Amino acid sequence: MSAQTNHVVIVAGAGPAGLAVAAxxxxxxxxxxxxxxxxxxxxxxxxxxxxxxxxxxxGLRKQYWELLEQPNIHYLGNVSIGKExxxxxxxxxxxxxxxxxxxxxxxxxxxxxVEGDSAHGVFHAKDVVYHFNRLPGFxxxxxxxxxxVAVIGAGDVMVDIAHxxxxxxxxxxxxxxxxxxxxxxxxxxxxIRAVCANMDVEGIKKEFTRIKDRLxxxxxxxxxxxxxxxxxxxxxxxxxxxxxxxxxxxASPKRIxxxxxxxxxxxxxxxxxxxxxxxxxxxxxxxxxxxxxxxxVVFAVGDKVDETVGLPYKGGVFVTNPNKTANEPDDALFQAxxxxxxxxxxxxxxxxxxxxASEGLVGIAKRDGDWCAEVVIRYLGTRxxxxxxxxxxxxxxxxxxxxKSRPVDVKALRILESAEQKxxxxxxxxxxxxxxxxxxxxxxxxxG
Ligand SMILES: Cc1cc2nc3c(=O)[nH]c(=O)nc-3n(C[C@H](O)[C@H](O)[C@H](O)COP(=O)(O)OP(=O)(O)OC[C@H]3O[C@@H](n4cnc5c(N)ncnc54)[C@H](O)[C@@H]3O)c2cc1C
Numbered sequence: 001m002s003a004q005t006n007h008v009v010i011v012a013g014a015g016p017a018g019l020a021v022a023a024x025x026x027x028x029x030x031x032x033x034x035x036x037x038x039x040x041x042x043x044x045x046x047x048x049x050x051x052x053x054x055x056x057x058x059g060l061r062k063q064y065w066e067l068l069e070q071p072n073i074h075y076l077g078n079v080s081i082g083k084e085x086x087x088x089x090x091x092x093x094x095x096x097x098x099x100x101x102x103x104x105x106x107x108x109x110x111x112x113x114v115e116g117d118s119a120h121g122v123f124h125a126k127d128v129v130y131h132f133n134r135l136p137g138f139x140x141x142x143x144x145x146x147x148x149v150a151v152i153g154a155g156d157v158m159v160d161i162a163h164x165x166x167x168x169x170x171x172x173x174x175x176x177x178x179x180x181x182x183x184x185x186x187x188x189x190x191x192i193r194a195v196c197a198n199m200d201v202e203g204i205k206k207e208f209t210r211i212k213d214r215l216x217x218x219x220x221x222x223x224x225x226x227x228x229x230x231x232x233x234x235x236x237x238x239x240x241x242x243x244x245x246x247x248x249x250x251a252s253p254k255r256i257x258x259x260x261x262x263x264x265x266x267x268x269x270x271x272x273x274x275x276x277x278x279x280x281x282x283x284x285x286x287x288x289x290x291x292x293x294x295x296x297v298v299f300a301v302g303d304k305v306d307e308t309v310g311l312p313y314k315g316g317v318f319v320t321n322p323n324k325t326a327n328e329p330d331d332a333l334f335q336a337x338x339x340x341x342x343x344x345x346x347x348x349x350x351x352x353x354x355x356x357a358s359e360g361l362v363g364i365a366k367r368d369g370d371w372c373a374e375v376v377i378r379y380l381g382t383r384x385x386x387x388x389x390x391x392x393x394x395x396x397x398x399x400x401x402x403x404k405s406r407p408v409d410v411k412a413l414r415i416l417e418s419a420e421q422k423x424x425x426x427x428x429x430x431x432x433x434x435x436x437x438x439x440x441x442x443x444x445x446x447x448g
Pocket of ligand 1: 013014017018035036038043049079080081103104105129309352359360363364
């Protein structure tokens with residue numbers, strides 16, 4: 001390890017991006033204080049990735065434990081940053097650290113703004129994913145889906161939701177609602193294995209017949225696309241329910257239709273056609289509306305950042321410096337930027353999904369964290385030595401105490417881990433036991 005430099009960096013958010021930033025900065029000899037909303041570290045690697053991916057999740061957890069037990073890495077979970085949270089952005093900046101990195105993911109909900117989206121039976125994918133992964137605040141909330149669920153989206157998150165609905169909720173039917181056509185599907189073929197035993201291939205064939213002319217109109221070959229889409233239905237996980245899964249292509253939901261009790265009874269859908277857009281295609285509405293019956297809707301259309309945190313925000317993202325630098329990676333991409341003053345927010349950086357919402361898998365978030373750390377290290381090189389870690393930590397603890405916050409350190413996390421391992425029985429679809437409220441977890445830690 002290189003010589004201790006006395007710089008202290010605060011990293012807000014302990015998902016794959018923030019932990020990658022911390023690992024690089026720690027290796028470079030800096031002290032890193034990690035503050036995380038959740039008691040447990042890992043972000044979506046803990047509370048997003050489908051629970052049955054035990055190997056992936058286990059490997060990441062092991063890596064993260066090793067990092068957090070390093071002497072120059074100081075972890076505090078159960079600390080949220082934002083307006084009316086444990087600490088504001090300004091308070092964080094005032095603690096005396098040389099830099100602050102925000103890697104808090106994309107916690108906002110991206111609504112497509114259709115009428116009726118507050119009806120009973122309408123859900124957002126991230127909430128559902130948090131629910132089945134037992135994130136406190138979501139794990140014990142009821143998510144009562146009906147018999148026929150429309151999942152809006154065509155990516156891996158849509159498949160994860162379908163996976164849960166087909167294999168665990170055992171609903172009767174799941175329909176993926178896709179704005180463009182089957183050639184523009186975005187999910188990874190490997191992911192579809194979780195649900196392909198339940199595919200309604202006859203129904204999919206009929207759907208291809210329905211949209212055939214619109215595919216041909218943009219030079220696509222419906223027979224070839226059908227072959228490639230259904231050809232991915234191999235190595236399917238064994239069937240455990242009679243649920244049927246299908247697709248509705250070239251369809252944009254315009255309105256959620258409800259009954260007298262404000263319960264979903266269907267979607268008003270607009271037919272789309274495809275138009276060439278460079279090498280890609282775009283969906284164009286045909287103004288032909290029809291009713292699509294279903295009793296629940298899950299939006300799996302990506303996420304946006306949480307605009308209430310208090311960082312410069314515009315149009316679903318935190319604002320970064322528009323003035324490119326010649327450096328590689330470009331510092332500007334990671335620097336928070338205040339458009340009102342036309343200046344960067346001094347010493348404040350962004351990484352991972354907080355910088356680019358819903359962008360890629362764990363590996364991409366990690367790489368973003370690595371790049372961000374390079375930028376921060378370059379920045380630290382321009383600074384005179386900052387405060388000592390102890391001084392920053394003392395100030396932080398005093399402030400948290402004043403707020404009556406209850407931070408959870410790594411030692412406490414080990415107590416929690418061992419208590420969870422001693423519990424009998426895995427929770428639905430998790431494959432392991434997880435406490436579902438912060439209260440239970442903190443109670444356990446306090447009893448030691
Ligand atoms: C449903 C779903 C399934 C996925 N499946 C896979 C998969 O199978 N394989 C794969 O490789 N990738 C998968 N991904 C992608 C992967 O999870 C992300 O790429 C990665 O987790 C993003 O990392 P991040 O650190 O930027 O954000 P996150 O993982 O979201 O971490 C953000 C962290 O910030 C904390 N935080 C949030 N707000 C605050 C705040 N205000 N103050 C303090 N802390 C805060 C949170 O507690 C969290 O720990 C999946 C994603 C989703 C949504």
